[in-house]
Structures are given as structure tokens and as C-alpha cells.
Amino acid sequence: MEDRLVEQFGAFSLSRLPADKTTSIVRIDNPSASKQSTATSSEIGSEHTPATSVPSTSPSSPCNIGSTSTVPTADIALSPLDIDETAVPSNPPGVSEDETEESCCEVRETAGKGQGLFATRSIKAGTLVFKESPLINLSRQEEKSSKSIKAAFHALDRTQKKVYKALFDLQKGDVDPVVGIYYSNCYSTDAFAIEGSDDPLAHGGSCIGALASRINHSCVPNVCLFYVPPTDPDKPAEMHFYAFRPIAKGKEILSNYNKHMFNGTKKRQQIFLHQYGFTCSCEACVPPSAFWAKSDKRRGEMRKLIEELAGLEQEWEKHNASSPRPEIVRRPIAALVALESLLVKEKLIDRPLRNVYKSLAKWTVRAGEVPRTWLEKELAVTVLISGKGSRWSLTLDGELRRQA
Numbered sequence: 001m002e003d004r005l006v007e008q009f010g011a012f013s014l015s016r017l018p019a020d021k022t023t024s025i026v027r028i029d030n031p032s033a034s035k036q037s038t039a040t041s042s043e044i045g046s047e048h049t050p051a052t053s054v055p056s057t058s059p060s061s062p063c064n065i066g067s068t069s070t071v072p073t074a075d076i077a078l079s080p081l082d083i084d085e086t087a088v089p090s091n092p093p094g095v096s097e098d099e100t101e102e103s104c105c106e107v108r109e110t111a112g113k114g115q116g117l118f119a120t121r122s123i124k125a126g127t128l129v130f131k132e133s134p135l136i137n138l139s140r141q142e143e144k145s146s147k148s149i150k151a152a153f154h155a156l157d158r159t160q161k162k163v164y165k166a167l168f169d170l171q172k173g174d175v176d177p178v179v180g181i182y183y184s185n186c187y188s189t190d191a192f193a194i195e196g197s198d199d200p201l202a203h204g205g206s207c208i209g210a211l212a213s214r215i216n217h218s219c220v221p222n223v224c225l226f227y228v229p230p231t232d233p234d235k236p237a238e239m240h241f242y243a244f245r246p247i248a249k250g251k252e253i254l255s256n257y258n259k260h261m262f263n264g265t266k267k268r269q270q271i272f273l274h275q276y277g278f279t280c281s282c283e284a285c286v287p288p289s290a291f292w293a294k295s296d297k298r299r300g301e302m303r304k305l306i307e308e309l310a311g312l313e314q315e316w317e318k319h320n321a322s323s324p325r326p327e328i329v330r331r332p333i334a335a336l337v338a339l340e341s342l343l344v345k346e347k348l349i350d351r352p353l354r355n356v357y358k359s360l361a362k363w364t365v366r367a368g369e370v371p372r373t374w375l376e377k378e379l380a381v382t383v384l385i386s387g388k389g390s391r392w393s394l395t396l397d398g399e400l401r402r403q404a
């Protein structure tokens with residue numbers, strides 16, 4: 001149940017494929033957003049279906065976030081890499097969509113978290129903080145194979161190999177570094193699948209980016225990934241990171257790595273320590289602050305609402321889909337409005353909020369009413385997390401125009 005709920009409301013995270021010796025997969029999950037299709041109540045945050053499930057791994061394989069499947073180990077056998085790590089560029093160019101169009105972030109050393117990405121100027125909500133082509137981009141099938149990861153690494157040019165080899169490796173020494181680095185830093189692309197596409201890279205999987213890999217985790221993140229699959233051989237995939245809240249100059253740029261955001265602090269801390277090897281010190285995790293004092297209660301309430309909505313969706317499917325009764329939508333709509341308010345208070349205003357609006361639109365249609373207000377709100381969030389020209393935004397905008 002837990003995993004299902006978490007997937008629904010979508011963690012947005014650096015979903016990783018964990019790599020331990022046994023070996024299981026974990027990715028930084030960006031569950032929430034994918035298809036433009038109508039969200040079911042059980043999809044409020046994310047339409048992400050991980051290829052994996054929570055692994056029972058040792059604390060030495062902290063990357064095992066969220067989900068697992070067994071990865072064949074037979075093909076893990078690489079020759080040592082011939083890499084000069086001194087030549088690694090630390091600051092790939094950032095790209096901003098706001099007025100200034102200047103780079104707005106840089107990699108710096110943090111106190112206690114290794115390297116991290118920081119705002120070099122104030123960043124407005126909705127800004128494309130940076131975009132980059134993945135160093136490696138794998139389909140769902142390929143991401144489970146060490147052989148595929150190593151083959152993709154060997155296809156990189158010399159500079160790219162240097163960049164890759166300098167990335168953080170949680171598994172240091174336990175598995176081949178190329179594989180360890182991939183699973184320590186890759187982001188899930190499952191939430192960005194495009195139905196009907198011929199390209200396996202548009203059906204989920206994962207990817208790893210040079211700059212993306214330097215983003216640390218927060219349970220109260222300020223950026224999220226929007227993955228653009230390759231459109232043809234000359235147009236490779238892109239990883240876009242949008243600031244969905246303003247970020248002050250000098251502040252750290254942070255994403256959410258996992259799907260457990262509706263758990264309380266204690267449980268989240270256990271998961272992070274076990275799966276990623278660190279203790280989170282974000283404002284939702286560390287006392288004392290006014291935010292921290294209310295955060296656990298709010299996340300618990302959200303969890304209950306999500307559970308209730310999953311039950312209401314099942315009820316609807318069983319009893320009402322063929323004979324709609326308008327009164328049946330009152331409770332789900334009230335629950336979704338309560339969820340909206342809690343998400344805003346928790347500053348989780350990216351994909352989970354988008355999916356709440358998507359669900360509100362769906363239940364409004366079930367009541368026989370026009371969902372325009374909710375679609376407009378969904379579009380506002382979608383623009384914030386993917387840009388106004390993204391396929392998500394354009395699809396929704398088209399829907400609103402048709403309704404006008």
C-alpha cells in the first residue's frame with residue numbers, strides 16, 4: 001500500500017537506481033507528472049510506475065531509493081577506467097528562461113553534503129535553472145543491465161568520461177565505478193513517458209546529467225526535473241530543471257530524491273540513512289522551526305487523504321462509472337481541496353499539486369460540470385514546472401482553448 005500511495009502522489013525525486021552487490025535498482029524518482037491523460041485518484045502525484053521496489057539492502061547501499069528489481073550481476077565486469085579526474089569541468093553552463101538569460105547557478109562545496117548546486121543570483125519561480133543533455137540515457141530495459149550502462153559509458157568522448165568519472169559514487173568499491181556512479185546519480189524518466197512513441201527512451205527509464213548529479217536532496221525542494229525525450233537522432237534528450245519556488249541568491253538548489261515525502265520525519269530519516277547513506281537536515285527534518293513543528297502533522301494528514309482518495313476511486317470504478325451520481329463526487333472534491341491546501345503549506349507545489357488539480361478536473365467532469373477552473377490551475381503549475389512551451393503545457397492549453 002505504502003509504495004502505491006507514494007507513487008500516486010508522486011515524489012519528485014532524483015530517483016535513483018540503486019546499485020548494490022545483489023543488485024537492485026533505484027533511481028531518483030520524478031514520479032509525478034507524466035501522461036496528460038486523466039489522473040485517477042490514485043495518481044495524484046505521479047503517474048510513475050517504478051520498475052523497482054524498496055530493496056532490503058545494507059546501509060552501504062543507500063541509493064536504493066524507492067523501488068527495486070533484481071539486476072543481473074553477471075555482466076558487471078569492467079576494465080579499470082583510464083580517466084584523468086583533474087580535467088573535470090565543474091560548472092556546465094546554466095540556461096535560464098527568465099529575462100536575463102544568464103547562467104544562474106554554480107557547483108560549490110557544501111558543509112557536510114559534498115558538492116552542491118547554488119544560486120548565483122536570485123531566481124524567480126518558473127525559471128529554467130539549467131538544461132543539459134544527459135551523459136547517459138537508458139530505457140527501462142537497459143537501466144537494469146550493468147552491461148548497458150558500461151556500453152553507454154564507453155560510447156562517451158574523453159571529456160564526458162572525465163566528467164562522469166568525477167561524479168559522486170555511493171557504492172564506492174562495491175561495484176564497478178561506472179555502474180555505481182550511474183545508480184548514485186541517475187534520475188527516473190518514467191514520469192515523462194510519451195504514449196505511442198517509437199523511441200524506447202520515451203517510455204521511461206533513467207538518465208544521468210553532469211550538473212543534475214550535483215543537486216542535493218531536500219524534503220522541501222525548490223527545483224524539479226522535466227525530461228524531454230529525444231525527438232530524432234539529431235535532437236538528443238534534455239534534462240530541464242525548473243525552479244518552482246523563488247530561490248534567493250546564494251541559496252542551495254535542491255530536488256527531492258524519493259517517494260516517501262508523505263511519511264513523517266522519523267521514517268523519512270530512516271529511509272535516507274538506509275538507502276542513501278545520509279541524514280537529511282532540511283527544514284522539514286530538523287527542529288526547531290515553525291515549519292518543522294507543523295510539517296509532520298501536515299504530511300500525516302496528506303497521507304490519510306491520499307489513502308481515502310484511493311478508496312473513493314475504487315468505489316467509483318466499482319459502482320458509479322456506468323451510472324454517475326453527482327453527489328458521489330462531493331467527498332473526493334473536498335478531500336482534494338484539503339490536500340491542495342496542505343501541499344501549498346508544505347511548499348510542495350510542483351507535481352503533486354499539478355496532479356491534485358488534474359484529479360479535481362476529473363471528479364468535476366464526473367459530476368457533469370465543466371472543469372475549467374481546475375484545468376487553469378493545473379496549467380499554471382505545469383508552466384511553472386515545465387515551461388510554457390513544454391508538451392504538457394501546450395496540450396493543456398489546447399484543451400482549455402477547445403473548452404472556451
Ligand SMILES: C[S@@+](CC[C@H](N)C(=O)[O-])C[C@H]1O[C@@H](n2cnc3c(N)ncnc32)[C@H](O)[C@@H]1O
Nearest residue numbers: 113114115168185213214215216217276278280
Ligand atoms: C546525487 S549526489 C548529490 C551531489 C553530491 N553531494 C556530490 O558531491 O556530487 C547524492 C549524494 O549527495 C549527498 N547528499 C545529497 N543530499 C544530501 C542531504 N540533504 N544531506 C546530506 N547529504 C546529501 C549524499 O551523499 C547523496 O548520496
